[in-house]
Amino acid sequence: MKRKGIVLWSVVGAMAVGLLAGRCAPSVPKAAKKGAAAVSDVAVAAQKTYVAPGDLDEYYLFSSGGHSGQVYVYGVPSMRHLSTIPVYTPYPATGYGFDDDTKAMLGNLTWGDAHHPALSETAGDYDGRWLFINDMNGRIARIDLRDFKTKQILGPIPNVSGNHASSFVTPNTEYAVMGSRFSIPIPKGTVAPIEKYATDYKGVVAGIKIDPKSGEMSLGWQILMPPFDYDLGDAGKKVSDGWVFFTSYNTERATGKLEVTASQRDRDYIAAVDWKAAEKAVAEGKGDMIGGVKVLDPKKVPGIVYFMPCGKSPHGVDVAPDGKWIVGSGKLQGVTTVFNFEKIQTAIRNKDFTGEEDGIPVLKYESIKDAEVPVGLGPLHTQFGPDGYAYTSLFVDSAIAKWKLGTWEVVDKVPMSYSIGHLCAAEGDTVSPDGKYLVGLNKLSHGRHLSVGPSQPESSQLVDISEEKMKLLYDAFTEPEPHYAQMIKADKLHPIEVYAKEENKHPLAVWDVKDAGMTRQGNKVTVKVVEVRSTITPTSIEVNEGDEVTVAITNIEQTTDELHGFGLLDYNVNVVVDPGETKTFTFKATKGGVFPYYCTNFCSALHQEMQGYLIVKKKG
């Protein structure tokens, strides 16, 4: 959910929060700390979140940075910010987007709107290998958790427009999913008047293939869909493995003021995609070429997708740990709907349909639904704990509801400050959730911190879910714009601290200062640079105006944390090289003159001495 268009909800939400807060205030503001009971509550919370200096957190939290285009890494339970992983946006702190490789990966785009991180899975459990994250602009990225760096950005891929329903992965990381939130005439570049929206605009849902060994992503399958807005996705697991689900809104196929025109129907749909059938159809050569990609049309390839009716404009869709239940949250309702996977299969077999949309059969709601759980107003997303509990974020109520799968009983609620969007429980979307912790990713922080002017931070609140009653433990203030996050047990990750010399296969790497220096071919100059405490070798580089200069820097350190930088002020160069790494940057020496370069990362007492000169000799 975005911040805009929620004004009305906020008013309703404020009332709801007021009511809730009276009942079960989770903690006491500092100024109002009085009485033994309140103090003990705060003391317990403090102890549960306190990670002593030198001690380590129990979990990593990977939080989407929204349109900052980055991923923020926090430790849980301390909620300390550990690191920022740049993905879709240049990040001077690590030199991301300045060297040749990361520049090429970003292309000409300097921002991306990232929403949903997805940790790679093996047999439905996080395996700690990669983190995928989508961008609204039809892209998906892979971060390697060995070094916490972005290794691949795929896209913008053809046909998918406004890739919000991404990047949820299948249980063995066979695919990450994509979907169009903004249907357009396809292929991209086709023009059709807005009056023809219902017929000439198309949505697409897609599976991005992932290589199980390398994590390399490539185009998998695409399916042509009616012009709805595909919102969230999730993969089936265990009994429902082989299926992926996508919520949609605007099944009215309306245009204009969607807040009115796209909320007419009582029910929109969740699309249930049989991805194994789609994969097979593509392998058999079925589909039509659109925008350079084979796209399956459900009219011609039946059996790959079905629609499940779901309450008004569903937002999140979340599959329970055993794969038996699919939870769809109609954000304009007071209930969340639980579908039974077995019943869905039976309805498909019996052709228990109530109609169709552009060749896609619509399943009969009553035949596939198990329950409408009265969780509260504005349900958005659901996560799971062990012992069959589910946790649903309530945007309008600004709270989290805890309820039981199977009995559908709502057992507890905890207020959030303020206006929760996603929530993230420890390994809470896997086949074996941990329980323990849950983080509410809130849209507004509402004065719970020192004011920093009109642009306030968002808030992420840590909730203890280890006991029957949920308890708020901690307020953290996070960078905009939080959407989803995932939490993984820290001992599943084994990050490296240096790049081993033997593993550096860069063709321009040099490991001895004797090998540093310059070679020239015509007006193309290559400079091999060695960085090691406390010299940049060579200490001066002389080129001619008009030369195309490639500088390859190898940091030959093999010591943890010994990073070196290369800042070249007038040429907008800012590269950071980790121990054992080689990076290149290429520029045209358009300006004559003398330009100092220096190490940007503090590396020793003689860090200030780590400097040199680029001399660009003027023509004529």
Ligand code: K7E
């Ligand atoms: Cu609910 Cu983009 Cu997943 Cu925001 S989305 S909340």
Ligand code: CUA
């Ligand atoms: Cu090298 Cu500072």
